[in-house]
Amino acid sequence: MQLYASLFLLGLFNNVRGVTVTQAVPPGPTQHITLDIVNGPVSPDGFTRIGVLANGTFPGPPLVATKGQTLVVQVNNKLTNDTMRLSTSIDFDGVFQTSDNIFNEGSPFVTQCPFGPGESYTYTIPLDPAQAGSFWYHSQLSVQYADGLRGTLIIYDPDDPLQDLYDVDDASTVLTVADWWHNTSTSGLASYLQTQIIPVADDGLFNARGRYNGGPEVEYAAVPVTSGKRYRFRLINISARSDFVVSIDNHTMTVIEADGVEVHPHTVNVLDIFAGQRYSFIVHANQPVANYWINAQINGGNPAHNLNLNVRPRINRAPRAEPTTPMTEGPTGADALPLNEWELVPIVPMPAPEPDFNLTFNTFMPVGITEWEINNISYISPSVPTLVRVLNGEIQPDDFNVTENTFLFPANKTVQVTIIDAANEGHPFHLHGMNFWVVKSNGSDIINTVNPIRRDVDVTGTGTNILRFRTDKPGPWFFHCHIFYHFAVGLGSVIGAGFDEVGKIVHPTEAWERLCPNYDALPASEQ
Template identity: 55%
Template sequence: MQLLLLTTAILALLRPHPAIGAAIRPRNLKEITLDIVNANVAPDGFERSAVTANGTYPGPLITLTKGDFLRVTMHNRLTDPTMRRSTSLNFDGIFFSTQNSFHEGTPFVTTCPIGPNASFVYDVPLIEGQTGTFWYHSQLSVQYVDGLRGALIVYDPEDPSAHLYDVDDVNTIWQIGDWWHNSSIPLLAGYVATGIVPVSDSGTFNGVGRFQGGPEVPFFVQNVEAGKRYRFRIINQSARNVFTMSVDNHNLTIIEADGTTTVPHTVNQIIMLAGQRYSVVLEANQPVANYWINAPFVGGNPAVNPNQNATLSRAILRYAGAPAADPVTPMTLGPVNANELIEADLRPLAAQAAPTPDVNISLTLFVTPGKAQWNINNVSYLSPVVPTLVKVLDGATRAADFNVTENTFILPVNSVIEVDFAPNIDDEAHPFHMHGNNFFVVKSNSSDLVNTVNPLRRDVTGVGAAGVIVRFITNRPGTWFFHCHIFWHMQAGLATVMASGLDGTDRADIHPNRAWENLCPAYDALPADLQ
């Protein structure tokens, strides 16, 4: 703690600060206030205290337009001792510049958490023309299991796929997620004690769901008009669960994956890993009626939790003129003749060859049998006391400057990095997610094809038994978290930090503000039960 306080004090003296109270109002500013509060919610009919943004699950929708500057004022008002009372926001899939990397929100990598009764302002300028479907959530431990999740959509006024759909608005966003009746602290304690990953009680669709034996909470209803084409933006906000999406009697044409516009690709079923997003076009071309939107999920042994019935995870597609009633057809897990998405079949609309790698990294994932411990190259990630970015600003440039358990890879700037994941022998695909950047999926877990000509770029891909190769470019130097988006696995060590530009002048471009510099001393001064 003394080292951290000294480091922060030195940084405060060396770096220029904006004038206190100065009004800095960027062009195209979009301001949002999120009050992080404990609220009683009952998405599936079981009421519990949760961690919420503005008292709702999911949290408020954030909508932006290409080129906007997002400013989020976050007030931490958490009081419930059964859950973490500090917090930190992450904006999943949004690019961050080197200069703005201290706003990126990853605890102990780019920042320290924000304690109760404290506030922080996140400045998130949209860069590089980024548009698409994103989301925000708590990045602290497994706190977003308790409810702190919401959608973030960036609209493109000149969307090259606009001719394919008629409707794309706030009513065509589908947020699916796993829901848990118990709070994250005892769930995590049980995982640590047994090595068994917790199993959710239910799945939710836009904030509502059902569990076995529970009340018949009305299903979410998606209204459509015959003859119109709808762009549905689907976000898997789970901490663990894999959802399989389909709509009875309707095809889904994929036009976006994790913010990358794709060549239209039509399927009737999509498997979505935690953290993944897709935009699909659905044409309302069937007889006027009610149709099931199927969203069954898997995530651990359902026998562990008798509340779980994945068949109940669904919604209703209701044509104008149809009765306000459930579909008359049976609830199924999806189409009998499934034309399922194969990730390797997706192509970006703006094709770009994967550049030749300058650095090759091989990663092998391994779980310690019977323990809540995951390893990458025999290292189980542990968050450092001093955040990685603070160490970098204090002069850290070599691997020896970081603890082995930080699993930090030191990379050259403006280089192409290839990460080769060895085939994984466990029974589930691990959704690996890169913060602040995206990557070329040169080889998907869904195929043996190696595609360097026009691979998909996205920020979450499944790492599994077939092996995976991704490449990314270190053109935005910084300390970027690269981890499994099954947050139980991430908390158990399935994570790395990809750090680039540490030995160049890029580090001098980072000028954190005083509010950021004060976060670590304030957090370290908190008693353990408030952290």
């Protein structure tokens, strides 16, 4: 299926260069945010269903901050619909975490217990003073965020070294692509466990709008721009499964950020963005004033499993003057200038340190069993979070069940992970709390240790990926596939960094310590 949205080049004003426009961020060192997690109706493509929503919207309210601020996010669980998960926990994807605050990291059964209906938890997150860029938040419990609990988080840098390259960077330039299901995530997961077939999304959404075959002609999202202006678009894939191939008719995209890492300007005309990934790119509205398609082609699964994805949406009427040009798949063949990850160069150079340890991940799905494995082990969450057990003194390899897939390393070392994806599934592997160096990208034979791209989501394929990261943040850190249906059936692991140091550094709050007893006391129907 191809999903398309409209990019309007309005040409309403003269071509005047001005001060960079950025989203207004509340002043002060601390931002207080309240997220009420509720069940409510949602219909981004005209099909109404009940979702799991932050403050009643999909996506959830956009969060904005300035680097170095502290986010205090109070999450109130007001869920009532027992056809979906009633407990929850929130992860702030890509945001650097420190060891002393790892208990606010948000990973169920790794760094915390979830919390049930009627309960609240407040995440206090001091933002790294050196980190800015495009991020997002979502439920980390099972596949709950497929029901709608996901939203954007932008950390602005008042001293952005690349700000002279663009004129506008505000709420209107934050773009999302997302897959969407008309059924609940719990029913989808049950179907997956029974059939080994991941539920195919009923629709793909661009800025929370889309159409599905046989459905109403929902108005596509439009992105107004002014002729002559240069726009920093922040594209975030908030999907639970799918990747999107994105292009803009008659325009190029100059990539300047990948997963919060600023890179030297790199111009392409088509890019593939996978679940959990983020890119900033500059678009110059320098073409004749007209309406142009943004092409966002959704990939993920066999369309034969769902006829809604087997037919390209038809356009009849144009309530907002949709482009009269035909929809396409964007540049192909010799006309395509694709984004190749290994060509991205961080503007702040950081060589990849030599590894002290080498680890190989072989990903595999056994025939006839709905589970994914890393090195013949399918990850199963423990009943007691890893962090709780480490604080209780369980720090030896024999203390962890083999199904926890926990790898222990000393503090302040470098680990190299080689990922082999023999099935060519395209797993977007995500590391919590920190970035890794991508020494070798899938699709390239180049080994780059001088200044490789650093990011927190990297995609596998027919070749190998080589990643390196430091264990200078003691604690348990989730490392898993961001296709959450894969993650839910085992494609995950825990990196144990310097466990013998954790007790000296981590001092959780009483509120955190109450999470597990409260969760354990819940009936199974509310967990």
